[in-house]
Amino acid sequence: MPLSGIRVLDLTRIISGPYCTSILADMGAEVIKIETPGEGDPVRHQGVIKNGLSWYFANYNRNKRSVTLDLYSQEGKDILRRLIPKCDVVIENYRPGIMDKMGFGDDALKALRPDIIHCSINGFGTSGPYRDRPAFDFIAQAMSGFMSLNGGESDPPMRAGPPISDLVAGMNGALGVLAALLRRERTGRGDSISVSLMSSMIGLLSFQAANYFASGELPPRTGNDHGIVAPYGLFETADGQVAIAPSNDAMYEKFLDALELQSLRSHPDFQANADRMLNRESIKAAIEARTRQESSRYWIERLNRYGVPCGQVLNLRDVFDDPQVADQEMAIDVPHPDGQQVRMLGFPIKFAESPCLARAPAPSLGADTEDVLRELGLPESRIQELRAKGAV
Amino acid sequence: MPLSGIRVLDLTRIISGPYCTSILADMGAEVIKIETPGEGDPVRHQGVIKNGLSWYFANYNRNKRSVTLDLYSQEGKDILRRLIPKCDVVIENYRPGIMDKMGFGDDALKALRPDIIHCSINGFGTSGPYRDRPAFDFIAQAMSGFMSLNGGESDPPMRAGPPISDLVAGMNGALGVLAALLRRERTGRGDSISVSLMSSMIGLLSFQAANYFASGELPPRTGNDHGIVAPYGLFETADGQVAIAPSNDAMYEKFLDALELQSLRSHPDFQANADRMLNRESIKAAIEARTRQESSRYWIERLNRYGVPCGQVLNLRDVFDDPQVADQEMAIDVPHPDGQQVRMLGFPIKFAESPCLARAPAPSLGADTEDVLRELGLPESRIQELRAKGAV
CATH class of the missing domain: 3.40.50.10540 (Crotonobetainyl-coa:carnitine coa-transferase; domain 1)
Structure with a gap:
């Protein structure tokens, strides 16, 4: 050893x-x-x-x-x-x-x-x-x-x-x-x-400290939202919620494809990430209207297939029953x-x-x-x- | 090196x-x-x-x-x-x-x-x-x-x-x-x-995992409260709030001494830790009635002198202006x-x-x-x- x-x-x-x-x-x-x-x-x-x-x-x-x-x-x-x-x-x-x-x-x-x-x-x-x-x-x-x-x-x-x-x-x-x-x-x-x-x-303290050192501005608490990316966070499904992290524009595009919400692409409120940050609540609502139609399991399989980082919020029972954790x-x-x-x-x-x-x-x-x-x-x-x- | x-x-x-x-x-x-x-x-x-x-x-x-x-x-x-x-x-x-x-x-x-x-x-x-x-x-x-x-x-x-x-x-x-x-x-x-x-x-996952493995019971989210100790957490002062962690009975006694709240010692609702857990809100209220009378600085100096772990909740500016962090x-x-x-x-x-x-x-x-x-x-x-x- x-x-x-x-x-x-x-x-x-x-x-x-x-x-x-x-x-x-x-x-x-x-x-x-x-x-x-x-x-x-x-x-x-x-x-x-x-x-x-x-x-x-x-x-x-x-x-x-x-x-x-x-x-x-x-x-x-x-x-x-x-x-x-x-x-x-x-x-x-x-x-x-x-x-x-x-x-x-x-x-x-x-x-x-x-x-x-x-x-x-x-x-x-x-x-x-x-x-x-x-x-x-x-x-x-x-x-x-x-x-x-x-x-x-x-x-x-x-x-x-x-x-x-x-x-x-x-x-x-x-x-x-x-x-x-x-x-x-x-x-x-x-x-x-x-x-x-x-x-x-x-x-x-990571990027929060680096940004504070560079700007002098105190970083806010953002809960499950990302400080500078939207959409991002927990989304409701038919039977629970899923954490989804499309962390850049390319991932956002894949996310829309996976959701079959190409319509959002032309929506004037959601063009650039900066627009989506301003309209965080409304884009979340538009996405949840879709994610609520299917189960968490469905979305996790589908989003991963499209290359969008996502996963369920597991409690300790789920974690220690999970096949990956067993592996x-x-x-x-x-x-x-x-x-x-x-x-x-x-x-x-x-x-x-x-x-x-x-x-x-x-x-x-x-x-x-x-x-x-x-x-x-x-x-x-x-x-x-x-x-x-x-x-x- | x-x-x-x-x-x-x-x-x-x-x-x-x-x-x-x-x-x-x-x-x-x-x-x-x-x-x-x-x-x-x-x-x-x-x-x-x-x-x-x-x-x-x-x-x-x-x-x-x-x-x-x-x-x-x-x-x-x-x-x-x-x-x-x-x-x-x-x-x-x-x-x-x-x-x-x-x-x-x-x-x-x-x-x-x-x-x-x-x-x-x-x-x-x-x-x-x-x-x-x-x-x-x-x-x-x-x-x-x-x-x-x-x-x-x-x-x-x-x-x-x-x-x-x-x-x-x-x-x-x-x-x-x-x-x-x-x-x-x-x-x-x-x-x-x-x-x-x-x-x-x-x-x-620490003690939460160990307790789950031993009991099969899912640990709750407890925010700033301790899962099995009270009083504990954030307490309001005259000019902010202080984190205080009297983690066992001996520390609780020191805490009462520091607060000059010896009266709480005979209060029937606050005898054992189990009683204090049941009456978490009311003991917190009784303590805050006292801590609100003085500044955070006052309490931190005093509680530390009595050996009660405590400290301010610092934002990044406070942290990097702090003399200990400088040291x-x-x-x-x-x-x-x-x-x-x-x-x-x-x-x-x-x-x-x-x-x-x-x-x-x-x-x-x-x-x-x-x-x-x-x-x-x-x-x-x-x-x-x-x-x-x-x-x-």
Whole structure:
């Protein structure tokens, strides 16, 4: 697998960090997840629980090992100090400064392993006036400008449904770690990486940011309409609605052909895209008068045949019943030790030679503590002692 | 830089692919962007244009070289065939099958360079019933289930403002390429990678997918409310609104302290989170009666001091005027040959030792054609011949 032989020390919890380390674990890295004795990652207790298992936790922690360690205890810190030199990468999502306070700042990490790669996933960055603020997905969505672009024109600024600032920060963390690993292969040097929820969201502002920079004009929220193209959006059919995106004049022509609405071509209100933007509602009405006559299925088959990008708005049931999603194995069933088959998301990155794999289910809390301590050379008696003290 | 010495042949256009290759270019890879003679990447003509330059194009194509090549001509294909062995990675966002038709399928690429890494960024995957459909960000958002989770309860399913399926697919492509490069360092073997817009969006379905898998129940759209926590969301202040996310009971207690609304603690309707969910509107009203008495600035300072995650909903002007965003250098000014300072998005991944850099502005169309042809060993006379034929 792409990351076979890479060992990651995972000090993260909740979602941004665990998503980052799950990307690496899915690609074959050995990820050692450190959890608080007794409690563990809070996500173990979140979302729908079946047979004592959070399927949300199971999704983001497959392919990992779990070691309990009380990092407030001297014994816990000692073990961490022995573990770090065995690891290529340390990933954490503490608030900036906490690792230093714990005695594991960048200099300390480097002293333990000179070519260590350290990745901090944080809310706002490791410097600046908001460095110490508590972070949360919703807040990063609000403060990044993303929400100012999301939602309908008459809606308030709208958060995205999924926690995308956590997820995109996790992806940026994994990108940083992989790039640093590559550099280490070639130079022998480690590095220290910081990615924040807020900057990760700013990184998605795309053409809206570019246009704002160039013009000084604030982009509006446009809901499902396109900012500069019409017709475009959701159109009603006989049995639902279809998303249609004829994004340029050539596609618009194909769209009219597919609709058999060549008559619109000569309509004075709909000549150029600029006219159609001005008369967005009336061209939508003219098109829907036609699309309502047939089913969504009919239109999707027909419009795709004409080369017009379109598709149904699917809910999660439709998505995971969809033959394309099945073909792409975007839901996988992973057997768990208690006999449960836990369904979880599949792998969006497909390698032909070295595919991502679900090699192991998410571990129970501390499942690998003793194995990892033994690998560090601790004798059984010491392990029992640490256990008795609650340090592991 | 992390990717110094890595050469990427970039056959992509529009945004998913150019974003992928810009991530690699920002980290130091040499990216050779192949464009159609005369036209180039359509994004050159999109968004706000200043002094003949699309700032949208400038953002996603900084740090790249531009070579014009007519890939429909025999001469163009010959040059591509000479270029591939010099490149570590080939990235393209054609529809699946087009590379094969052009004579550059996986086997052909491997014959030209046995350890080549090929990355296809596509709409739906390289197999399955929708493989050949035209793809578009809006359609991937609709078909992935993402839109079914985005928007308010009474809204229709809502597309995210920025083209996030393009962007997240680009990030997945870069993750795949970096992992494959690492594997190549260790094994000497290349790989072929596919990432799709649709699967990339499905990969973001997060706890909503996990809960659906576990329960069979479809998650609702909740707008700015949290699905299972109250109070939470946007709250009005004397001069605007603030996003507040007290995500658990401990934070809720801190929130009441910060508001000096300890009286709510004994209110029978607001005891447990479950009660507060049932009375979401009335607790929101009680809190807003208080938050409306002071400014947003006041509340943000105070709530953060109490450890309650909160922040303003910023529009793009606010964002790029924000001191934290300035500290994190999330807008950078890149000098262009015509004297323009082009403002663009900064780098969300911060490396301490080997930072991402804007080494060069986006190239004018074909700016590097002759240099690259010379590097391939073509004599001047042949270059002029190709130019005359329109092959470059």
